[in-house]
Structure formats: structure tokens, C-alpha cells
Amino acid sequence: MNESEITGIVAELPKAELHLHLEGSIAPETAVQLARRHGVEITPAEVARRYRSPDFPGFLDAYKWVTSFLREPQDYALIADELFARLAAQNVVYAEITLSTSVMLRRNQDVGASFAALAQAAGRANAAGLRIQWIFDTARQFGPEAALETARWAARLAPQGVVAFGVGGDELALSAANLRPAYELARAAGLRAVAHAGEIGPPQAIREAVDTLGAERIGHGIAAALDPALMDRLAADGVTLEICPTSNLRTGALARQFGPEAARLDRHPLKSFFDRGLRVALSTDDPAMFETDLLAEYGVAARLGLTAPEIAHLAEMSFHAALLPEPDRQSYLARFRKQAREFGLL
Numbered sequence: 001m002n003e004s005e006i007t008g009i010v011a012e013l014p015k016a017e018l019h020l021h022l023e024g025s026i027a028p029e030t031a032v033q034l035a036r037r038h039g040v041e042i043t044p045a046e047v048a049r050r051y052r053s054p055d056f057p058g059f060l061d062a063y064k065w066v067t068s069f070l071r072e073p074q075d076y077a078l079i080a081d082e083l084f085a086r087l088a089a090q091n092v093v094y095a096e097i098t099l100s101t102s103v104m105l106r107r108n109q110d111v112g113a114s115f116a117a118l119a120q121a122a123g124r125a126n127a128a129g130l131r132i133q134w135i136f137d138t139a140r141q142f143g144p145e146a147a148l149e150t151a152r153w154a155a156r157l158a159p160q161g162v163v164a165f166g167v168g169g170d171e172l173a174l175s176a177a178n179l180r181p182a183y184e185l186a187r188a189a190g191l192r193a194v195a196h197a198g199e200i201g202p203p204q205a206i207r208e209a210v211d212t213l214g215a216e217r218i219g220h221g222i223a224a225a226l227d228p229a230l231m232d233r234l235a236a237d238g239v240t241l242e243i244c245p246t247s248n249l250r251t252g253a254l255a256r257q258f259g260p261e262a263a264r265l266d267r268h269p270l271k272s273f274f275d276r277g278l279r280v281a282l283s284t285d286d287p288a289m290f291e292t293d294l295l296a297e298y299g300v301a302a303r304l305g306l307t308a309p310e311i312a313h314l315a316e317m318s319f320h321a322a323l324l325p326e327p328d329r330q331s332y333l334a335r336f337r338k339q340a341r342e343f344g345l346l
């Protein structure tokens with residue numbers, strides 16, 4: 001089967017996406033609309049230019065810039081409704097959405113009011129067959145106090161669909177030990193733990209995320225490819241890597257980890273992780289910023305040489321790694337397997 005046949009089938013399969021930032025999903029036209037609401041005139045071309053950052057610091061700058069136009073609950077509702085419509089159009093039936101809660105707090109926004117608007121948008125998506133759960137994220141560079149405050153908000157809003165606490169931002173800004181109290185607070189409230197690590201940082205950052213923070217899923221974790229013992233340990237412990245190939249190209253993470261000649265999608269370590277038996281959840285990270293979507297990422301997997309049955313296995317793994325109650329996971333898996341069998345993939 002060729003790439004377009006494979007993506008044609010993947011388009012029909014019910015899918016899960018687990019590593020997806022709400023604020024990274026703002027289409028250029030929507031950024032223009034949001035900016036105008038707040039008295040700022042920008043153009044779609046300017047947004048697209050800023051989204052094409054040359055390196056990781058440039059990416060973080062673009063993220064900071066576009067989030068500066070998110071000020072009111074209705075701004076968050078707009079981008080959520082648009083994201084959920086795009087996910088539903090790709091047959092995504094379950095998504096965990098990361099919210100940059102520490103950015104909202106840093107701007108003195110009312111997290112409770114904006115999250116109420118987001119929970120309503122999630123309710124609308126649910127009625128259309130797309131289930132949403134939330135991950136509250138703190139930016140590492142904002143420090144331990146911001147992490148604690150973000151974890152407190154996550155705990156408070158757990159009854160409204162927040163299932164995990166995570167850390168993103170500048171991976172090199174702060175070591176994991178500083179974040180431990182925030183993760184402990186979140187865990188005590190029944191939340192699960194995820195963390196960006198080994199995206200631009202070294203393999204040791206992945207070890208610390210697992211050992212110090214108790215992360216059960218790692219955002220990116222591509223540095224593991226540099227450390228065979230770590231890959232084997234992650235495989236043995238069932239730690240999932242949330243792999244976002246286009247993101248790794250566009251943020252410069254591939255070049256940083258593996259050298260300038262590796263800044264190509266066909267050099268991404270996704271297939272080597274898969275072949276080694278690691279759990280992988282294929283995702284988009286910031287789809288509008290990187291001009292991608294989940295189907296395009298499955299196309300990358302096909303170009304890397306995964307066969308159609310392997311792609312089906314890859315897609316199934318996202319349901320295995322989802323932070324869902326077990327009966328719900330099993331019903332998604334049953335639905336997925338039934339469809340995959342009908343396509344002759346299982």
C-alpha cells in the first residue's frame with residue numbers, strides 16, 4: 001500500500017490524539033480575528049511568518065506572541081470550537097488538550113472563567129462524538145511557584161475534566177527536582193503526570209521526568225534515540241513517548257539532537273522507537289504553527305516505512321496511552337479494532 005492509500009484508510013479510522021496544545025492550534029486567520037477584537041491589526045501573512053520560526057527560542061517567542069491575543073473566555077471558546085471541528089473532521093474521537101495554564105496565570109487572567117468556557121466547548125464537541133479531556137501545563141521557565149499554582153488550578157478543576165498536570169516551555173530552564181512539589185500536589189489530587197522532556201534536552205532529562213516527577217508519558221522524548229539503555233528501560237516500563245515529527249523538524253529539535261544533517265522528516269527516530277517496542281502516541285503538538293494535522297503525521301509515519309498494519313498498531317497505541325477509565329478505553333479499543341479489521345489491517 002502506498003502513502004496515500006494508507007492515509008486514506010487512517011482517515012476513516014477512529015483516532016485519539018494525546019499531545020496537542022490548544023494555543024498552538026490557532027489558525028492565522030483566527031489570530032487576526034482575535035488580535036482585532038483587542039485593537040491590534042495584524043495580517044495572516046505576519047502570523048504565518050512568525051509561526052515559521054528558525055529555532056526553538058524563536059518557536060517559544062511565536063507561542064508567547066500568539067497567546068497574547070487570548071484575553072477573554074470567548075477567545076478561548078473560539079479557538080477550542082475551531083480546533084474541535086478540525087479534529088472531528090479527521091475522525092478524531094478522543095483528544096487530550098493541553099492548556100498553557102501558567103501563561104494565563106502570568107497574565108493575571110481568570111482561569112476559572114476561561115476554563116468554564118472551554119468546558120462548554122468540550123461539551124459541544126462531546127455531543128458531536130469527540131470526547132475531550134484536559135492537561136494543565138506549566139512553563140518550566142516560570143519556575144517552581146508558578147508550577148505549584150498551576151497544579152492547584154488543575155486539582156481544583158479536576159471535577160470538570162482536567163486529568164493531568166504537565167510541564168512544557170524551555171526544557172533547559174529548570175531541573176526536574178524544582179518541579180517535584182507541584183507534581184506531588186497534583187498526584188495527591190488524583191491527577192496523572194506527563195512532561196515534555198528530551199525534546200531539546202538530553203536523555204537524562206527523560207530519566208528525571210520519569211524518576212523525579214513520575215511522568216507516565218513523555219512529550220517528545222526524541223533524545224532517547226541517543227541512549228539505547230534508556231530506550232530499553234522506557235519500553236520495559238511501558239512509558240509512552242508522545243511523538244510529533246513535524247514539530248521536531250519545525251522547532252529545530254531534530255537538528256539540535258542529531259545534528260544539522262538530521263533536520264529532515266525522513267531522519268526522524270519514530271520508526272526506530274516503534275521497531276524497538278517502545279510505546280508511541282503520534283501527535284501534532286501545535287498543528288497550526290507547524291502547518292500539520294494528525295493525518296499528515298500518519299503520512300510521515302508511512303514515509304518512514306511503517307506498513308499499513310504497523311500504522312494501525314501505531315494508531316491503536318494512542319488509545320492504550322490515553323488517560324481514560326479502563327472500561328472507556330476498552331470500548332474505544334473495541335471500536336477501533338472492529339474498523340481496522342474491516343479494512344483488513346488487523
Ligand code: ADE
Pocket residue numbers: 021024063168169170196199247251285286
Ligand atoms: N508548548 C507548546 N509546544 C511546546 C513544545 N513543543 N515544547 C515545549 N513547550 C511547548
Ligand code: ZN
Pocket residue numbers: 019021168196219285
Ligand atoms: Zn508540546
